Amino acid sequence: MARSASSxxxxxxxxxxxxxxxxxxxxAREVHNALAAAEAKETNYSTTVKMLAVMLEKxxxxxxxxxxxxxxxxATSQKATQRRMLGDLIDKVYDGSALSLVLQALSSRxxxxxxxxxxxxxxxxxxxxxxxxPDHE
Amino acid sequence: MARSASSxxxxxxxxxxxxxxxxxxxxAREVHNALAAAEAKETNYSTTVKMLAVMLEKxxxxxxxxxxxxxxxxATSQKATQRRMLGDLIDKVYDGSALSLVLQALSSRxxxxxxxxxxxxxxxxxxxxxxxxPDHE
DNA sequence: GCGAAGTAGCGAACGAATTCGCTACGTCAA
DNA sequence: TTGACGTAGCGAATTCGTTCGCTACTTCGC
Numbered sequence: 001m002a003r004s005a006s007s008x009x010x011x012x013x014x015x016x017x018x019x020x021x022x023x024x025x026x027x028a029r030e031v032h033n034a035l036a037a038a039e040a041k042e043t044n045y046s047t048t049v050k051m052l053a054v055m056l057e058k059x060x061x062x063x064x065x066x067x068x069x070x071x072x073x074x075a076t077s078q079k080a081t082q083r084r085m086l087g088d089l090i091d092k093v094y095d096g097s098a099l100s101l102v103l104q105a106l107s108s109r110x111x112x113x114x115x116x117x118x119x120x121x122x123x124x125x126x127x128x129x130x131x132x133x134p135d136h137e
Numbered sequence: 138m139a140r141s142a143s144s145x146x147x148x149x150x151x152x153x154x155x156x157x158x159x160x161x162x163x164x165a166r167e168v169h170n171a172l173a174a175a176e177a178k179e180t181n182y183s184t185t186v187k188m189l190a191v192m193l194e195k196x197x198x199x200x201x202x203x204x205x206x207x208x209x210x211x212a213t214s215q216k217a218t219q220r221r222m223l224g225d226l227i228d229k230v231y232d233g234s235a236l237s238l239v240l241q242a243l244s245s246r247x248x249x250x251x252x253x254x255x256x257x258x259x260x261x262x263x264x265x266x267x268x269x270x271p272d273h274e
Numbered sequence: 275g276c277g278a279a280g281t282a283g284c285g286a287a288c289g290a291a292t293t294c295g296c297t298a299c300g301t302c303a304a
Numbered sequence: 305t306t307g308a309c310g311t312a313g314c315g316a317a318t319t320c321g322t323t324c325g326c327t328a329c330t331t332c333g334c
Contacts, residue, residue: 009290014229028311047293052290068301069311082230085243086238089226091153093219099252101223102242103259105235108220115236116264120257122240122309127253147321165281182324186282191321198306206281 008085013055016073017047017081025073028052053109145222150192153185154211154218157198162210165189 009017020026032048035041052072055061064071068076071113086101094101106119156171157163160172163171169185172178189209192198201208225239231238243256 012292018230018232043292044294045311048314050293050314051291053313078230079241082238082241082292085226086242086245090242091220093155093215095155095223098208098242098256101219102239102256104216104219105223105227105239105242106256106263107261108223113264116260118236119239119243120260122243123253123257123260126243127250149322180322181324182281183283183325187284188321190283217330 009055009060009081012051013058013060016051016055017078020072020074021078025064025071027067027069027071029069031072047128057120145225146197146218149188150195150197153188153192154197154215157209157211158215162201162208164204164206164208166206194242209253 015035015038016031019031019038023030023034028042028049031052032043032045035043035048052061052063056063056072060075061072062075064073090096090098090101152172152175153168156168156175160167160171165186166182168189169180169182171181172185187197189200193200193209197212198209199212201210227233227235227238
């Protein structure tokens with residue numbers, strides 16, 4: 001499978017991206033530690049560095065080489081990635097129906113009253129101004 | 138291999154599952170044809186059979202061996218699989234927040250008025266009877 | 275019964291993702 | 305300067321998903 005285009009970040013890549021999104025940027029060591037902390041990952045430091053290198057090649061992360069320990073940061077925003085993966089899921093398992101995904105998300109995970117209100121507000125907005133809401137991220 | 142637990146169906150497995158969900162059950166040949174029809178897949182028939190065998194091992198599909206050409210069917214319902222993958226996505230890319238997923242799904246994909254009404258109805262139900270809505274599938 | 279056409283199954287090949295070992299380089303304190 | 309310690313990078317090994325070739329078994333018409 002040629003991966004550069006049209007395909008999602010892999011499992012581990014996603015974990016690393018999450019770390020970078022949250023920290024805004026980190027050294028290889030920091031990423032490695034966060035990775036180890038997040039789960040019983042117990043991988044070699046070299047592995048993390050390699051992953052970062054691979055992701056750099058794929059264009060998933062950026063790197064500031066001027067810094068003493070190099071600083072890595074995500075190349076794509078979390079929102080853009082979310083949108084991409086969400087669309088993918090909808091196509092692949094919901095037969096393209098965003099509606100059924102939303103309904104299922106609402107029904108299967110118990111939402112708080114505040115959250116429901118939030119959704120309602122979003123609905124109001126959508127219904128009021130039915131504009132081709134730009135995909136600004 | 139033995140990945141029975143904790144991991145999602147792979148790309149091709151999902152395609153096959155979708156075919157089985159829609160048809161309710163099919164022979165290897167039918168699955169193969171549907172696969173070929175769905176996209177420019179152009180794979181060998183043996184490949185499809187092998188995939189089915191692997192999925193059988195993983196417990197993703199069931200098989201009626203008594204039928205003359207064996208009949209394969211999905212072992213898990215589409216809803217259950219959707220729920221599982223949705224939860225996975227929420228954890229992996231939405232930091233566990235179903236709310237932000239819902240908001241993004243609503244805002245990025247233009248929903249029809251009817252769909253919005255549908256969502257609203259669901260909200261009403263949820264707010265009215267805030268029961269620990271059982272995970273019936 | 276016999277051959278044709280399709281079904282079932284096995285093991286190996288291939289590629290991509292993940293892992294690690296080993297080497298080289300940089301920094302910093304004694 | 306030199307040794308300790310951490311960072312950077314390369315190539316190879318491993319694992320897993322996917323693909324196929326080859327062989328055996330069924331079914332059906334002749």
